Amino acid sequence: MKESVYNVYLLDEKEKKGLVYNTMHRSIVQIDDEVYSLIKENEIDGIDEEVLDVLKQGHIVVDDNLNELDMLKIRFNRAKYNATSIGFTIIPTHACNLACEYCYQGHGDVLSSTMSEETVKRTIEFIKKSAVGRKSLGINFYGGEPLLFPDIIFTILEPLQSFADENNIQLSTTFTSNGTLFTDDIAEKLADYNYEIQITLCGPQEIHDSIRIDKKGNGTYERLMEVIELFKKHGTAFHIRVDVDQDNYHGIKLLLEDLAERGYQGTYIGFCPIGKDICYTEIERDTKPVDVVSLTQLSRMAHDMEFSTNPIYIHNFVEGCSALSDNFLAVDPDGNVYKCIAAPNYAEHRFGTLDENGNLVDINYEAYCAWTLRDPLHIEECITCKFAPICGGGCALAAYAKHGDINTPGCEEKELGEIMRTFIMLKYPDLFEGCTYETIVL
Numbered sequence: 001m002k003e004s005v006y007n008v009y010l011l012d013e014k015e016k017k018g019l020v021y022n023t024m025h026r027s028i029v030q031i032d033d034e035v036y037s038l039i040k041e042n043e044i045d046g047i048d049e050e051v052l053d054v055l056k057q058g059h060i061v062v063d064d065n066l067n068e069l070d071m072l073k074i075r076f077n078r079a080k081y082n083a084t085s086i087g088f089t090i091i092p093t094h095a096c097n098l099a100c101e102y103c104y105q106g107h108g109d110v111l112s113s114t115m116s117e118e119t120v121k122r123t124i125e126f127i128k129k130s131a132v133g134r135k136s137l138g139i140n141f142y143g144g145e146p147l148l149f150p151d152i153i154f155t156i157l158e159p160l161q162s163f164a165d166e167n168n169i170q171l172s173t174t175f176t177s178n179g180t181l182f183t184d185d186i187a188e189k190l191a192d193y194n195y196e197i198q199i200t201l202c203g204p205q206e207i208h209d210s211i212r213i214d215k216k217g218n219g220t221y222e223r224l225m226e227v228i229e230l231f232k233k234h235g236t237a238f239h240i241r242v243d244v245d246q247d248n249y250h251g252i253k254l255l256l257e258d259l260a261e262r263g264y265q266g267t268y269i270g271f272c273p274i275g276k277d278i279c280y281t282e283i284e285r286d287t288k289p290v291d292v293v294s295l296t297q298l299s300r301m302a303h304d305m306e307f308s309t310n311p312i313y314i315h316n317f318v319e320g321c322s323a324l325s326d327n328f329l330a331v332d333p334d335g336n337v338y339k340c341i342a343a344p345n346y347a348e349h350r351f352g353t354l355d356e357n358g359n360l361v362d363i364n365y366e367a368y369c370a371w372t373l374r375d376p377l378h379i380e381e382c383i384t385c386k387f388a389p390i391c392g393g394g395c396a397l398a399a400y401a402k403h404g405d406i407n408t409p410g411c412e413e414k415e416l417g418e419i420m421r422t423f424i425m426l427k428y429p430d431l432f433e434g435c436t437y438e439t440i441v442l
Helices: 033-040 049-057 068-080 117-131 150-166 184-190 205-211 221-234 249-261 292-304 365-372 396-403 416-427
Strands: 007-012 017-022 027-032 085-090 136-141 170-176 195-201 237-244 269-273 328-331 336-338 352-354 439-441
Touching (some): 017 033, 027 033, 027 049, 117 352, 150 184, 184 221, 205 221, 205 249, 237 249, 269 292, 292 416, 416 439
Parallel strands (some): 085 328, 136 170, 195 237
Antiparallel strands (some): 007 017, 007 439, 328 336
């Protein structure tokens, strides 16, 4: 037997205890310092048989002849080529009603087109043809701001729901929205669909209203608080994304306190760094990126204040990217098709367009194959990284923006161990009773 290369160790040197987490199998085992020493010294035969059985079950130790890189490749390919489901992001419009200072799309001024009736028809037919034989179909509406044109949304959803019902396909819908245009009428029309909405905040009201503003310069914080009440009223599933940089970082506690005072504990909150990697134009805000450890501390703070959160989903440190799956596509307002929802400003990444029958034509096979075949185990830096099973090589478009090649790492962070420590702490709080596990060994 040998030690798995995907083990991350958290040690409490005072209590002489440790936790070992395997990133490929998502397993965790509590050990003492003697077992830790035997594992690291490759004296696994000296471990008590009962303890060794537990370590084997958790894949903390593996057979000598096991090539874990090959096993990881199999796991990646199973997810990548899953034929039972298919997902689409539909961008009804690039236009937006807001003028956020850090918008990577240039708040609807760089790209501003909206789907025509003909493109809507083509998109519906394309999705139907692609979803034949699938068990589940996911639709995400993105923008711009998708709720600027609710008629387009329902023109697409109604026939797709009928198609799904007729073919015994489970349809789920998500919205990536700034939230300000959500109304009772929209909520009532969406009641027949399985849907969830993401909205974005950027700090407490004073900070948020200086950054996430409408076209007239008005803040949007209180409007979003009204919208959250609408969500509660209609039983709408939603979660909150909080965008963070160095300038608003210290205000996030005030935001969480306000949300808690309003009774929104239990809401899922994710923290995402404001960045410049994939911007369509130079952003207005002179933003300075916040480091991963600081973002992780926000996740811990949110958890302690009884919000739901998961540090493992911090931007560019996620369990793979849907854009790299064979069963995911994005359609822009002009009927162009991409693998990545953020790629419409990169013509070289477009790999086709939809004709009048909803068929994909003018196919750029080089782009399609590059995205679909992207494999972190073909990226030198990822081959030896313990976090590759979770990160999946990071954001491909960010890698392209940084290095001119999607087959390079999208992640440049070196402090990912703290993300894992916080993730483990939040998921297994009982294991931290009486222990701190401050030492991280990769």
